[in-house]
Amino acid sequence: MHFQPTEEQRDLRAGVRELLAGRYGREALRTSVDTGVAVDRGLWRELGEAGFFALRLPESAGGVGLGLPEAVLVFEEAGRALLPGPLVATHLAAGVVPGAAAGTAVVTAFDLGGGPGDGPGDGLRGCLVAHLAEADAVLGAPGVPAGSPVRSVDPLTPLHRVASPPGDVSEYRLAGALLTAALQVGSALRTVELAVRYAGEREQFGQPIGAFQAVKHLCAQMLVRAEVARTAVYAAAVTGDPGEVAAAKLLADGAAVRAARDCLQVHGGMGFTWEADVHLHLKRAWVRAEQWCTAGEAEERLAAELLEAAV
Structure with missing residues (x-):
């Protein structure tokens, strides 16, 4: 099947990009x-x-009356801009929590794992909630519980640990995973842009480093991973199939983390400085990889579907 975003969907994406560029650019x-x-x-x-x-x-x-395909386009742009805050939880709370749809209420959710892994939750056990201190409500919970601050790898994703899950988000988990995957795709595509731009500006031995084969291959691999993940996210948004959502989240997490790491490598020593934005994409990608659907959960779902199909 050959399909592309409609003209209305492209206009929506362009409008959101323009809004965020004007309101939440690099300076913000x-x-x-x-x-x-x-x-x-x-x-x-x-x-x-x-x-x-x-x-x-x-x-x-x-509301606006659109669907998941349009939502993933919007969240992709938010990921590209590294827009912080519990965007997914507040979006899911529209129509459920007063003020969420209008943006007058900030809603968070228990959506972060606390087990071992290659991310911000390493060594932590318990229930982690992002942006708890800034939230007016918790999705699926009657109030906002108290929590103990936990150091977060991402400076713009504050974490708190609570004694038990503050709300049941099982009915929102599918859409939450897909929208988080869209955020990851936006971040991955943005780090590809940053890497390519720097490779064209930085010179060594009298020519841009982007002229060297190793750097070309690195940037090409980044783009392939990001585009494959984007295709998977778009397809899952159309079908709504749980297995495809799990696969999309798995691919998007991998693309975002790997792209940020490779972008860091292209930047060399410059990328490790606090002034560069590359490290912010990497840290946010680590956090999002633990939200709504972890790699382990996605792999378990896909494995179960494969076993079921083989029977």
């Missing part, structure tokens, strides 16, 4: 990092007014 991102303020309430309300959180809410309920 660095300000957030410097101040440690992850959720800008003014920006949150602007996103609500633009329909970001009410995108899939029916028009009869005051």
Whole structure:
């Protein structure tokens, strides 16, 4: 099957990119990092007014009335801009938690694993909740529980550990995983852009480093991983199949983490400095890889489907 985003979907994506470029560009991102303020309430309300959180809410309920295919396009742009905050949880809470659709309420969710792995949850056991101190509500819970701060690898994703899961998010987990995968795809594509741009600017031995075969291959591999992940996310958004969502999350997590690491390698020593944005993409990718559907959970689901098909 050959399909591409419709003209309306492309316009939606372009509009969101323009909104975020004007409202949350690199200067705003660095300000957030410097101040440690992850959720800008003014920006949150602007996103609500633009329909970001009410995108899939029916028009009869005051929403935009679109579906998952449009939502993943919007979240891809948010990932590209490294927009912080519990975007997925607030979006899922539209129509359930008062103020979520309009962006006047910040909603978080218990969606972060605490077991061992190659990410921010290494060595931690318990229930981790992102942006708990900034939240007005927790998805699926009657209130906001108390929690103990936990050091987060991402400066714009504060974490708290609570004694038990503060809310049941099982019914939201499929959409949450897919939207998080879309965020990862946006980040992966952005780090490809950063790597290619730097490879064209940085010179060694009298020519841009992008002219060297090793750097060309690295950038090409980054692009392939990102595009494969994007295709998987788009397909899962159309079918809504749980197995395809799991595969999309697995591919998107891998693409985001690997792309950020490879982008860091292209930048060399420059990439390790605090002033570069590459490390922010890598740290955010690590955190998102533990949200809504981990690699282990995705692999278990896919393995179960393969076994079922073989019987």
